[in-house]
Amino acid sequence: DTDKIKRAARRVAAAKKQGYAVVVVVSALGDTTDDLMDLCQKITSSPSRRELDMLLSTGEQISTALLAMALHQIKVDAVSLTGFQVGIQTDASHTRARILGVSRERLMTELGRGRVVVVAGFQGVGPEKEITTLGRGGSDLTALALAKALGARACEIYTDVEGVFTADPRRVPEARKIHRISYEEMLELASSGAQVMQSRSIELAGKFDVPIHVRSSATGKQGTWIVKGDSSMENILVRGVTANKNEAKITLRNITDRPGMAGALFRQIATAGINVDMIIQNIAVSGRRTDISFTVSAADLNEAVRVISKIRPAIEKKHIIADRDIAKISVVGIGMRSHSGVAADMFEVLGKNRINIDMISTSEIKISCVVQKKNADRAVRVLHQHFIKQKDRYTVVK
Amino acid sequence: DTDKIKRAARRVAAAKKQGYAVVVVVSALGDTTDDLMDLCQKITSSPSRRELDMLLSTGEQISTALLAMALHQIKVDAVSLTGFQVGIQTDASHTRARILGVSRERLMTELGRGRVVVVAGFQGVGPEKEITTLGRGGSDLTALALAKALGARACEIYTDVEGVFTADPRRVPEARKIHRISYEEMLELASSGAQVMQSRSIELAGKFDVPIHVRSSATGKQGTWIVKGDSSMENILVRGVTANKNEAKITLRNITDRPGMAGALFRQIATAGINVDMIIQNIAVSGRRTDISFTVSAADLNEAVRVISKIRPAIEKKHIIADRDIAKISVVGIGMRSHSGVAADMFEVLGKNRINIDMISTSEIKISCVVQKKNADRAVRVLHQHFIKQKDRYTVVK
Numbered sequence: 001d002t003d004k005i006k007r008a009a010r011r012v013a014a015a016k017k018q019g020y021a022v023v024v025v026v027s028a029l030g031d032t033t034d035d036l037m038d039l040c041q042k043i044t045s046s047p048s049r050r051e052l053d054m055l056l057s058t059g060e061q062i063s064t065a066l067l068a069m070a071l072h073q074i075k076v077d078a079v080s081l082t083g084f085q086v087g088i089q090t091d092a093s094h095t096r097a098r099i100l101g102v103s104r105e106r107l108m109t110e111l112g113r114g115r116v117v118v119v120a121g122f123q124g125v126g127p128e129k130e131i132t133t134l135g136r137g138g139s140d141l142t143a144l145a146l147a148k149a150l151g152a153r154a155c156e157i158y159t160d161v162e163g164v165f166t167a168d169p170r171r172v173p174e175a176r177k178i179h180r181i182s183y184e185e186m187l188e189l190a191s192s193g194a195q196v197m198q199s200r201s202i203e204l205a206g207k208f209d210v211p212i213h214v215r216s217s218a219t220g221k222q223g224t225w226i227v228k229g230d231s232s233m234e235n236i237l238v239r240g241v242t243a244n245k246n247e248a249k250i251t252l253r254n255i256t257d258r259p260g261m262a263g264a265l266f267r268q269i270a271t272a273g274i275n276v277d278m279i280i281q282n283i284a285v286s287g288r289r290t291d292i293s294f295t296v297s298a299a300d301l302n303e304a305v306r307v308i309s310k311i312r313p314a315i316e317k318k319h320i321i322a323d324r325d326i327a328k329i330s331v332v333g334i335g336m337r338s339h340s341g342v343a344a345d346m347f348e349v350l351g352k353n354r355i356n357i358d359m360i361s362t363s364e365i366k367i368s369c370v371v372q373k374k375n376a377d378r379a380v381r382v383l384h385q386h387f388i389k390q391k392d393r394y395t396v397v398k
Numbered sequence: 399d400t401d402k403i404k405r406a407a408r409r410v411a412a413a414k415k416q417g418y419a420v421v422v423v424v425s426a427l428g429d430t431t432d433d434l435m436d437l438c439q440k441i442t443s444s445p446s447r448r449e450l451d452m453l454l455s456t457g458e459q460i461s462t463a464l465l466a467m468a469l470h471q472i473k474v475d476a477v478s479l480t481g482f483q484v485g486i487q488t489d490a491s492h493t494r495a496r497i498l499g500v501s502r503e504r505l506m507t508e509l510g511r512g513r514v515v516v517v518a519g520f521q522g523v524g525p526e527k528e529i530t531t532l533g534r535g536g537s538d539l540t541a542l543a544l545a546k547a548l549g550a551r552a553c554e555i556y557t558d559v560e561g562v563f564t565a566d567p568r569r570v571p572e573a574r575k576i577h578r579i580s581y582e583e584m585l586e587l588a589s590s591g592a593q594v595m596q597s598r599s600i601e602l603a604g605k606f607d608v609p610i611h612v613r614s615s616a617t618g619k620q621g622t623w624i625v626k627g628d629s630s631m632e633n634i635l636v637r638g639v640t641a642n643k644n645e646a647k648i649t650l651r652n653i654t655d656r657p658g659m660a661g662a663l664f665r666q667i668a669t670a671g672i673n674v675d676m677i678i679q680n681i682a683v684s685g686r687r688t689d690i691s692f693t694v695s696a697a698d699l700n701e702a703v704r705v706i707s708k709i710r711p712a713i714e715k716k717h718i719i720a721d722r723d724i725a726k727i728s729v730v731g732i733g734m735r736s737h738s739g740v741a742a743d744m745f746e747v748l749g750k751n752r753i754n755i756d757m758i759s760t761s762e763i764k765i766s767c768v769v770q771k772k773n774a775d776r777a778v779r780v781l782h783q784h785f786i787k788q789k790d791r792y793t794v795v796k
Contacts, residue, residue, distance in 0.1 A: 002440040035433075036460065042400040043464055044471045051470070054478050055463035058456035062434065065453035066441055072449070073442045080452050084482065085527045106527075128504075129483045 001029065002066065004217070008158070009070035011220060012116055016076055021111045023150065025121040025143040026067055028059025049094035053123075053133045057083070060120035060139070067118045078116040081106065083123035083131070088142065090124035090132045097124055097132035099141060102149035111150075119146060137198030144201060148208040155205070156213045157197065163214050163223030164189065164196050167241045167384045171377050175384065178239060179222075182229030182334050185239045188366040192330035193244030202226065229334050237335035237342055238387035243376045244328040247277060248301040249359070250294055251321040252308070257290040265292070265311060272307045274300045278328070278361040278368065293359060295370065298324055326358065327376035330368040331383060342387075343367050349386045355379050399427065400464065402615070406556070407468035409618060410514055414474055419509045421548065423519040423541040424465055426457025447492035451521075451531045455481070458518035458537070465516045476514040479504065481521035481529070486540065488522035488530045495522055495530035497539060500547035509548075517544060535596030542599060546606040553603070554611045555595065561612050561621030562587065562594050565639045565782045569775045573782065576637060577620075580627030580732050583637045586764040590728035591642030600624065627732050635733040635740055636785035641774045642726040645675060646699040647757070648692055649719040650706070655688040663690070663709060670705045672698045676726070676759040676766065691757060693768065696722055724756065725774030728766040729781055740785075741765050747784045753777050 008024070015022050036055050040047050047055070064080035071078035083090075087103025110117045121139025126132040134141050140157055147155035164186065167175040181189075183206030190199045196214055205212050205226065215223030255261065262281065269276060279294040296304050301322055309317050329350075336342050346367055350357055355378065359370035371379050406422070413420050434453055438445050445453075462478035469476035481488075485501025508515045519537025524530040532539050538555055545553035562584065565573040579587075581604030588597045594612055603610050603624065613621030653659065660679065667674060677692040694702045699720055707715050727748075734740050744765055748755055753776065757768035769777050 002437060005441065039400060039460070039464055040467065043403060044467045047467045048470055051463045051466045051478060054466070054480075055460060058459050061456050061459075062437070062453060065449045066437055068449045068452070069438065069442045069445045072446055080449060082452075082529070085529075131480070131483075 005066050005070050013074055013076045023117045023146055025119045026063040027121050027139040032059040053094045053131050057123040057131050060122050064118045064120045079110050080118040082120045084125035088124035090126050092126045096135035099145045102145050104149050137201050140201035144204050144210055147210045154211045154213050158217035162216045166388045167380050172381050172384050178224050180225045182233055185332050185334050186226045188332040189240050193242040234335040238331045238333040240332050241380050241384045242330045243380045246298050247295045247328055248298040249323040249326045252292045253319045254289045257288045268307050274304050278359055280359050325373045326370050327373045328368050328370050329379045330366055332366045334365050336365050349382055353382045403464050403468050411472055411474045421515045421544055423517045423537055424461040425519050425537040430457040451492045451529050455521040455529050458520050462516045462518045477508050478516045480518045482523035484517055486522035488524050490524045494533035497543045500543050502547050535599050538599035542602050542608055545608045552609045552611050556615035560614045564786045565778050570779050570782050576622050578623045580631055583730050583732050584624045586730040587638050591640040632733040636729045636731040638730050639778050639782045640728045641778045644696050645693045645726055646696040647721040647724045650690045651717045652687045655686045666705050672702050676757055678757050723771045724768050725771045726766050726768050727777045728764055730764045732763050734763050747780055751780045
């Protein structure tokens, strides 16, 4: 709302006073986007993606003008710019465009005039001067692309949380704010359920090597720095523990285990636009028949079952078991790369607490276990207590 | 609202079906503009004109996207374009920019694809890709500039009235819709109080020689054509009668009548940005002292008095008489140019009805009289009855 815009203006003014050249990227006001979607819904239930971009991109433009006005009001010279005015070039994929490049010219001109530049996030300009938007997390992407283009010292992301925590503080009261975390760890946390930033933005930040500072727009306190991993970070084996309750599991029982079977199965699922997360295939126990389990987003479960049911004669419907009652618990830490034993510890801790492990998957810096949903919060708490609280044990002493 | 957008879409579809290539210019939804101004007011009472343009231009962009969606919904291929996408080049005067040129390229490309083109009115793009707006009546100006650029057969203006009337139908029940009127007559009617279109748009249409069809967006009936005047129009002596109640009169009594006095007076008023309409100076009766009366917009009255009071020692405050209790009654007709007697008739009619005339001014095709405000509606009615109803008398028979 406008009070938040005024608060943002004061924060920008303070940064300017400290001598920084400031470029601010703004999102749409929540109300604006809702109002625009309401108007759209009254006209059509299936708007063209191009016209949706035309409609929704106005939201950020409105915010930029209001923030520039709020800055003028407190005597800070400022100018608002849309995506096309900056020259945020994208491809032609409406509603999910990719940034191809950012022009520095206008930004440098305005900064050279001593102005704060307020840029409309989430939007760009495609071929033929088309207005495009970048999809979810789009304003973060804009900020990162501008930070990279300008060689900024840091990209600050103001959000409604204080930073990144060792676990979800709403569920684990003893969770602590993480002060520094690597892009890789953050990426694994994000894909494991931490909802601070979109994976796409973290990936881009890592690629660009732009330090991100995630902090609260309400308090302005120091938050979490997301930076390039270095050896000092490896002293911490486990950086955070997450739970993702938005997945569902599909098990295909007793299916024909012939070469190419799994390929055919997951090709069909991919063609339907469904992302698969974990996959486990048990070894064939007898007579060339086997079980395959995998997880998908809970929202995609019905569609996935529908797609699989069509793969005949290989898979019979009675052999498809869908389970929404699961949660994926993950521990993430860059230190795992060079130290073993974390997996064993994780399984032991869950076992001691009588939490059954359904599926396991690991990456270089992450271990994930699927458990029953009812055990999810308890699993995170006991793992957090084990790995994070007991610093002595899980910090490697050199 | 969205129902009106759907209705506009059906109207466009009908025109398309008739075989026309259609370019539609849209204004902002009334609510949108109000909402945006509310947001602005919460932040500042004196927004920069540049940021105001940035803010308000989103209103038209929203409408274009919604109309394009509504057209898609009824299977009409359509594309929305902002001022910068079309290439409506303007000067750099934010909130009141002038159109310098319109690029045909994108418009022709889209029309060539068989699409309806929905253009955001009221806005353009200035130097350095700045977003500008055209001020009051801006969407009409956009439509006219596009009609000219494309060599359109006509520019249709959809509005909340049925067309242009011989007098305000809310005050004169027997007022008739005018079917054809010249740019010059329309210009005089507009500047005399008829509020169908802004003078600026009519002037531009006349300059471009683009026929305008003013009609109701509600009924879609034939309205009024505003076209180049021709000799056949001169058969009608009086095209319409108007009252303007938004003027006020200032009389300066008994002021020193020396050369340059009037010049100094009106220079001061002009410098203050105040437009003067009618001016009358009585001849000096004695001792080099005289009276001057003139009218200004009622909104400017206080400021005008303040400015004049400062012109010392020539004008004493006690000699300034301000009068809001006036109305300007005008009769307009291109036929007056070649026929005399209308002025005499007008004065006689008012006299017979005991309506005192305070000031008189005439142009080639207009006669205006200032009367007391309480007599305004009656004056219009009696003049309308005399000039418009009695067709036999006021139509010249060749």
